[in-house]
Amino acid sequence: MSQNERPVFPFTAIVGQEEMKLALILNVIDPKIGGVMVMGDRGTGKSTTVRALADILPEIEIVANDPFNSDPNDPEAMSDAVRDMIRQNKPFEITKTKITMVDLPLGATEDRVCGTIDIEKALTEGVKAFEPGLLAKANRGILYVDEVNLLDDHLVDVLLDSAASGWNTVEREGVSIRHPARFILVGSGNPEEGELRPQLLDRFGMHAQIGTIKEPELRVKIVEQRTSFDQNAQAFQLEFQNSQKELRERIIQARALLPKIQLSYELRVNISKMCSELNVDGLRGDIVTNRASKALAAFEGRQNVTPKDIYTVAALCLRHRLRKDPLESIDTGTKVQDAFTRVFGEV
Template identity: 45%
Template sequence: MNHAPTQNAQPLYPFAALVGQDQMKLALIINVVNPRVGGVLIRGEKGTAKSTAVRALAELMPQQKAVADCPYACDPRDAAAMCAACRARLSAGQELPVATRRVRVVELPVGATEDRLLGSLDMESAIGEGQTRFQPGILAAANRQILYVDEVNLLDDHLVDALLDAAAMGVNTVERESISVSHPSRFTLVGTMNPEEGELRPQLTDRFGLCVQVGGLSDPAQRVAVIANRLAFEKDPARFVKAHAAAGRAIARAIAAARRLLPKVQAGPEILDRVVQLTLGLGVDGHRGDLTLLKCAMTMAALDGRRAVLRSDVDAAALLALPHRLRRRPLAEMDFDIAARIRRI
């Protein structure tokens, strides 16, 4: 399978060339291996490679087969996850046209309207002609892709609610009057934000599976490496991309292998006990944190090539799945430095 960079007018900065920000890179990889983890919220000031990492990771994703003329890019091998139109064509004995495509990064603009996000129904046609005409939105284009929401904290809350609902259910439903249209909307959700520009409501933050805090690198050698890499990329992008191609292919192979292994990963009773021990010990409310923590730990085991989850997987996953779920004072900073507390539990 070819994982070479897409032929763009300007090559993208390689994921493998990103210096530091290990938790952010791990959280992104976990979510493309297992979108059921529920997405990742990346918090940090501008200039910390948030958007660069998202776009670069898409270049390493395995190509996917899709129904060529379907607006939702349905998987031709998965009838259960298809849209109603593709299922009807299959039931009628039609052969679906298949295309092989790269995974795309679909961006949600801050100024997007509800119709632009969800799609819109032509009510005049529905009432006058008895035909339901649906104009797909961003959630349709995002099916089986990466949905990237920059400055998610600046979106209207009802739009954030809608995209989080679609991320959780894997389906987008648009209802107007007595008419309803649904379509598959399974995507890897990545939200980025600068906390200095305002926080998300805690109820919304909690619905992101993972959350990481990124900042400027404090290690002098790493900062020098960032400058040197950027200058080398600007001087000769094609050569720089080629120099990091082997490392990128290794990451791509790890993602593909983890996806294949993930369904076989098992978590024993002692692992479930450790999950609950951590969530209770850290004061996490509700059960979403327990489930996300377990899914994250299972994905980390798959990335490590194992079929059994270890206690160390759970403890490492807690650093990604729990900081934004800890009880805190309103507007207080999230506690991302919880490693010592985890060791004491």
């Protein structure tokens, strides 16, 4: 860590909250899972854990000097300018950068989030002058919204639309600009401050619930670690340097292994049976459970998904899709686990 960087609490030093950590790691391995909504009591380390993730993120290849972190190998994740350069066989420089994490402040305007078009330049010079916003910066990275349940509904709609389609379109005075916006959307919130609308909640791939740790010994350990970090952040980070590096390597290997992971037809049918039995609306639940179980198998270095993988991720992927009544509280996971046992049997 350089002297100018703000110190970040190491991800591997975080005690407990295994469900949230697993959900975040699986989304980094396969961003198409669709993001994570983390709900829990205040003071349980939600923001600390999400921001700690930034330190273990692997590097990705990008086109140099491109404001959208364009992927030089994937047409779906590159800007129109880069695509034109490829079409015209123009050379461009490729560089590596860490996956970025962008914080979205609650008071952000739509222009700040989506970007804005310089109309004056468009009219006087006849060029599309686009000022990129946070969605451009977050392309191929992570967009983190703390207290997402307090964010303006209109902005939440914009974020979820971009996250689902992978593109952000800005239109103003007849000028239209589109750019890739493929990011992992991570939201956190406190249920006391209000829930997200069920149709918006459904757009998050996973839903992690975290509570206050009750065991006195663990609480003491957390307090001691936080005190050590506050007193000397660099020394504390050095302690966890190796474990951070090991986790980063595991994530890199899992991302490489992911395309080779096999999920048998029988298990896919059972996942859909479980979703059907839980009366989950739509097919998002089936798709996310398939993806998350493959990502978990990749993280553990195996090429075949097992029923235990599905059991581990099922509650994370399905619990927030069960509600029919907006006033009903989110299931802790027992309904999902009971349905799993009826379909798959005991693990």
